[in-house]
Amino acid sequence: MDIIRSLLSYLIPSLAPTAPTPITLRGHTGRYPTGTDHDYTFTLPDGRTLGYAQYGSLSGKPVFFFHGLPACRIEGVYLHEVALKHGARIIALDRAGLGLSSPHPGRKLLDYPKDVEALAEHLRLEKYAVMGASGGGPSVLACAYLLPATHLVATSLICCIGPSNLIGHHGGAWAHKLGFPYGWRHAPVPLLAYAMKSFLLGPVGRVDLPAENRVRKMLAPSFLAKHDPRDRTIMTDEDALWTMCAAADSAYGRSFEGAAQDGAITCGDWGFRIRDIRGDLPVMMWYGKYDMNVPVSHGDYIAAELGMRHREGKGVLDYRVSEDTHTSVFFNMKEEALRAVLGKF
Template structure:
């Protein structure tokens, strides 16, 4: 009898644990229990839908066509935070067209349970092809989107007219970082974020439970905490909130796991290539690549960005004194970033 009771108890605990660590299925847009479809979308070759939004001049008359890659907890509308600050004269005079899309699992783009670094680069290429952007286009990636921009430099460099990485999130486990540099940067994070990234890297199947349990603090980013923001970031938050308030719930509306949590798993997992070893794919210097970074960024440590820029001298590095992670939203930054990308302004630094 005792053995049967213990067996039943064990099975009950196992069933509870399985349910606790298993993410719920996503609420896919357009499904019976999912959010409605309101965005323009394309259907990819594998059957998934990708939602997008266009900004700037009409695509048909554009001289410069740009794909914007949003960060974690964001969506296609976040490009408006940057494009709204662009000078109309610059947009019209240079013929700038920008398309922003919901990365898989975000906003109104279908989740992609098999998502990889490579698959996102090819999603971007297919989006460009279906929208008719031509053989070459620019990419701008912010934060986690900046990290994903590395995949474009690796897998589709032949399609790029230029690239910008804005405060790109760095994977502490990329091979090549001196241990003293990577460890120092890693331990500058909040303890709760150190643990959240350890889980995402070493035991990714526990990521959902870790970031939903109530026993101890989980990822500050998943929890929308402002504790990881710099002084400048806090000054910029009212501007950001005023623009984002209408779509604040949209990014993770299909579920937290297939959006933000899968970002952690992929972004801080074992990459199939090492960005620190990328060779310059643009032999004739006809394409420029830029990495912008604030020296007070608490999410993407400046120490690691400096090391990356030294290892990859073909990337033009722009460090901003006193700037945090949200510097692209500061007055005048959008114009500076865009002018530098298009080669019509020289960085005074």
């Protein structure tokens, strides 16, 4: 067969395979600073280490940012520019077992607000807001449920996952229909790690390869062709791609155990009802109509649950659905979402 192909290529040059055009990288521009000079650690009351990064203005209004799944504090750097512009102090935490944070065996979702509260006390923050993206949503809602009104002034959810164990994943891609309700909760860690790193996360998940190689793979026309056209600006932004790789390396470059636990908690029983979140807390939500990772059905469910508060004449809810995907809704709406929570101080 190879001989026939070679002969045909010789006789008909147009049939000969062409080498892909080399992709030249321009490298980092510094727009998303991912260096360790933004990293901090704090020892929690139980002796665990809590890792976090700070972006934006250190004298600005404090906003805790909760990363997606699987990811880490470095995702908070995407807010750095807009935080500087609007006077916000972004405090992006690593959940337990990810990045700089110690493992927390037996952790439950409602343990997380206690870590946030401990850090807020350590940083001497009187008032603060919380916002999260994608898999960080359950942590935002847990804080909304548990943290006191004297400190938590507002919350923001961008394309955040709802309780998959209750509502499934209607409207999402097949991999997520299986992954969120079942895979994260029940798959053995080695199998989950293999699936995520090998193909589900694309080149960014190949933490065994240098970041430069992964960025080249993500910029390849064959890979870009798989994405919604709405994502093209983001997926050809080298700064964003380098940051994605840095976040992956820190989150699960050494072990997938923390990511697996985080996924099981995110997609399992949360331990509270969304409708029981205090009625006077502003909750602002941004979802994408064409999101195949976290379908808009999750936003609809969360909004309906939060709307139960309104029947009693309480609560503040702002729910918006834009012509976006999972990736584009975050990058297109992050400034508006940040401004919205800052306006509640």
